[in-house]
Amino acid sequence: MQISQNIALTILALATVFAPAWADDRGTKPAPRQLAVKAAPEKPESPKRPLEPPSVLIEQVQATDVDQHVQVRITGSGVLSCTPSPLGHPDRLVLDCAGARLQSQQGSIHVDLGPVRSVHVGQFRADVVRVVIDLVEQSPYTIRADGNTVTAVFNSTRQQPSSLESTSTEVEPATHIAAGVGEQALRDAPAVTDSLPRSLEATSPPLARGEASLVDQSASAPLVPPSPPVASSDLPKVQETASGASTPAEKLDSALADQDYVIGPQDVLAINVWHEPELSQSVPVRPDGKISLPLLGDLKASGLTPRLLQNLLAKELEAYIRKPQVTVIVREVNSQKFYVIGEVGRPGEYSLATSMTVLDALAEAGGFRDFANVQKIYLLRLMPDGSRKRLPFDYKAAVNGKNSYHDIELQSGDTLVVP
Numbered sequence: 001m002q003i004s005q006n007i008a009l010t011i012l013a014l015a016t017v018f019a020p021a022w023a024d025d026r027g028t029k030p031a032p033r034q035l036a037v038k039a040a041p042e043k044p045e046s047p048k049r050p051l052e053p054p055s056v057l058i059e060q061v062q063a064t065d066v067d068q069h070v071q072v073r074i075t076g077s078g079v080l081s082c083t084p085s086p087l088g089h090p091d092r093l094v095l096d097c098a099g100a101r102l103q104s105q106q107g108s109i110h111v112d113l114g115p116v117r118s119v120h121v122g123q124f125r126a127d128v129v130r131v132v133i134d135l136v137e138q139s140p141y142t143i144r145a146d147g148n149t150v151t152a153v154f155n156s157t158r159q160q161p162s163s164l165e166s167t168s169t170e171v172e173p174a175t176h177i178a179a180g181v182g183e184q185a186l187r188d189a190p191a192v193t194d195s196l197p198r199s200l201e202a203t204s205p206p207l208a209r210g211e212a213s214l215v216d217q218s219a220s221a222p223l224v225p226p227s228p229p230v231a232s233s234d235l236p237k238v239q240e241t242a243s244g245a246s247t248p249a250e251k252l253d254s255a256l257a258d259q260d261y262v263i264g265p266q267d268v269l270a271i272n273v274w275h276e277p278e279l280s281q282s283v284p285v286r287p288d289g290k291i292s293l294p295l296l297g298d299l300k301a302s303g304l305t306p307r308l309l310q311n312l313l314a315k316e317l318e319a320y321i322r323k324p325q326v327t328v329i330v331r332e333v334n335s336q337k338f339y340v341i342g343e344v345g346r347p348g349e350y351s352l353a354t355s356m357t358v359l360d361a362l363a364e365a366g367g368f369r370d371f372a373n374v375q376k377i378y379l380l381r382l383m384p385d386g387s388r389k390r391l392p393f394d395y396k397a398a399v400n401g402k403n404s405y406h407d408i409e410l411q412s413g414d415t416l417v418v419p
Contacts, residue, residue, distance in 0.1 A: 005364075019220065025235050044320060055099060055100060055101045055103075055127060056076040056077055056078040056079065056080060056097075056099055056100045056372075057077040057078075057100070057101060057102075058074060058075070058076050058078060058100055058101070058102050058121070058129050058247055059075050059076060059077055059120060060074075060075040060132050061073070061074050061075075061109075061121050061131060062075070063109070063111045063113055063116060063119055063285070064113075065113040065156055066155045067295060068096070068155065068157075069153050069154065069155060070113045070114040070115065070116050070153070070156050070157055071151050071152070071153050071154075072116065072119060072131070072133055072151065072152045072154075072155045073133060073149055073151045074095065074097065074150045074151070075146050075148060075149050075160060076097070076100060076149070077148070078148060079147055079148060080097055080099055080100065080145065080147075080148060080149065080150045081097065081099065081145070081150075082095040082096060082097040082098075082131070082143070082145070082150040083095070083096045083097075083098070084141075084143050084152070086141075087137070088138070089133075091135040091137055092132055092133060092134050092135055093132075093133040093135065093152060093291065094130060094131070094132050094133075095130070095131040095132075095133070095143075095150065095152065096124065096129075096130050097128065097129045097130075097131070098127065099127055099128075100116045100127070100128065100129040101126070101127065101129060102121070102123050102129055103122060103123070107120075107121060107122075108120045108121075113156070114139075114154055114155070115135050115136050115137060115139035115154050115155070115156070116133055116134070116135060116154060117134040117135060117136050118133075118134045119131065119132070119133055119134070120132040120134070133152060135154075139154050139155060140154070140155060140156050154362075155289055156222045166390070186243075187201070190377035198228040202291035209268060210334070218334065221271075228409050242314070244361060260304065260305060261305060261330055261333075262303060262304070262305060262336075263285060263301050263302055263303070263304055263305070263306065263309065263330065263335070264285065264289075264302050264303075264334075264335025264336060265285050265286065265288070265302055265334075265335050266284065266285060266287070266334035267285045267301075267330055267332060267333060267334050267335045268282055268283070268284050268285070268330070268331040268332035268334065269282065269283055269284075269285065269291065269301065269306075269309075269328055269329070269330060269331060270282045270328070270329040270330075270331045271283060271293070271310075271313065271326065271327075271328055272326070272327045272328075272329075273313075273317065273321075273324055273325070273326050275325075276321060276324070276327075278294065279293065279294055279295070279317070280292055281293075282331055285301050285302060285335070288302075289302025290302070293313075295317070295319075295320050296313070296316050296317070299312065299316070301315070306328040306329065306330060307328075309328045309383035310327055310328040311326075312325040313326045313328070314326045332351075333351040333352070333353060334351060335412075336351065336353075336412040337349055337350065337351060337352060337412060337413065338350055338352045338356075338361060338410050338411075338412065338413070338414045338415070338416065339414070339415040339416070340361055340362070340364070340365040340415075340416045340418070341415065341416070341417055341418070342372070342416075342417050342419055343369040343371055343372035343373070343417035343418045343419065344362065344365040344366055344367065344368060344369065344372070344418050345365060345366020345367050345368075345369065346364075346365050346366040347365060348365075351367070352410055352411075352412050352414075355409065356377060356409070356410045357398075357407040357408060357409050357410060358377075358393050358398065358407055358408050358410065358416060359398055359399070359407050361410060361416050362416070362418075365416075368418065372398070372418050372419070373418075373419045374395045375395070375396075376416075376419045377392075377393040377395055377416070377417065377418050378391060378392050378393055378417050379392075379393055379408055379410075379414055379415070379416055379417070380414065380415040380416075380417060381411060381413075382413035382414070383413055388415075391408060393406075393408060393416075394406050
């Protein structure tokens with residue numbers, strides 16, 4: 001009886017616990033899970049590139065003489081920034097205006113005010129306008145920048161006629177020049193063959209009563225400066241032997257000035273620009289055949305004669321100086337080589353001068369040793385296909401001098417073999 005009561009109490013307790021669940025047939029459904037979706041972060045906008053400032057148009061270049069001061073004023077359509085560079089031989093002041101272009105054609109005007117002789121204006125690069133002020137002599141100057149104008153002020157030290165005391169000279173707008181015009185196109189412009197933008201060194205006749213206009217370069221013949229003297233130290237010295245013939249070493253010196261010599265890699269060139277010491281220097285020819293010069297950068301020299309190279313340099317330098325006079329001398333011949341091996345005093349590699357023969361090579365190499373077989377001397381010549389051709393050499397016939405063809409003329413890459 002007691003056990004039955006305990007079972008009944010247990011069942012009643014369980015019914016009490018589970019009564020809420022049994023009371024509702026539908027039961028209680030758990031709430032669905034909510035998926036948290038994070039919004040993707042917005043990509044930051046890429047910063048916009050600042051717009052390049054438009055080119056400033058050079059509207060006017062004016063020269064005036066007021067209160068004992070000569071002023072060369074450059075006026076632009078926007079803020080101007082010009083860098084001055086004084087130069088000598090001849091005396092001049094160069095103003096390079098960056099971020100500018102010409103509204104007019106390049107040209108030259110004759111001023112003759114105080115120390116200022118003339119003014120030249122041209123598109124030096126696509127974004128640089130160059131103004132060159134020719135001076136009678138070096139004179140103190142002041143650069144004043146005031147927004148759209150840049151002014152170079154000189155002391156007026158020369159006595160001026162009364163008609164020029166308050167005159168002005170201008171470069172008036174002409175035809176429009178495209179903003180992207182290149183240096184080569186400007187250089188080739190027929191109307192400015194001897195003037196700016198590249199040479200910046202034209203000369204015009206004086207103008208009456210201070211009037212000025214663009215120079216017509218075709219109307220005046222170009223001035224040809226006298227040829228510069230060549231220092232005696234720059235000339236190779238060739239002394240004749242007692243017999244009247246040059247030694248091999250002297251032939252090498254002669255080759256340095258030989259205008260038919262072909263320049264090659266590893267040669268050393270002495271380049272002299274008359275009245276421009278900063279451009280005159282000795283330069284090596286690099287393995288790629290080029291030389292590096294101030295202003296001009298890299299230029300191809302290999303394969304040219306000194307005469308052709310100096311003509312090329314003179315043409316390129318017209319971009320910077322007036323009528324440049326250039327000389328090119330081969331200081332060291334290192335590109336043309338020949339070789340002597342075998343029973344000679346000094347076997348090895350030698351520099352090849354023009355018109356050197358086998359006898360010259362033997363003299364350079366110090367002659368024969370005691371056991372040299374002079375009857376079996378031969379020359380190995382490098383052929384275009386890379387092979388070598390054997391050329392016998394008759395030493396006795398060459399020494400006797402009966403027939404000059406026995407003394408073979410050397411070529412670059414030849415190897416002389418003395419068994």
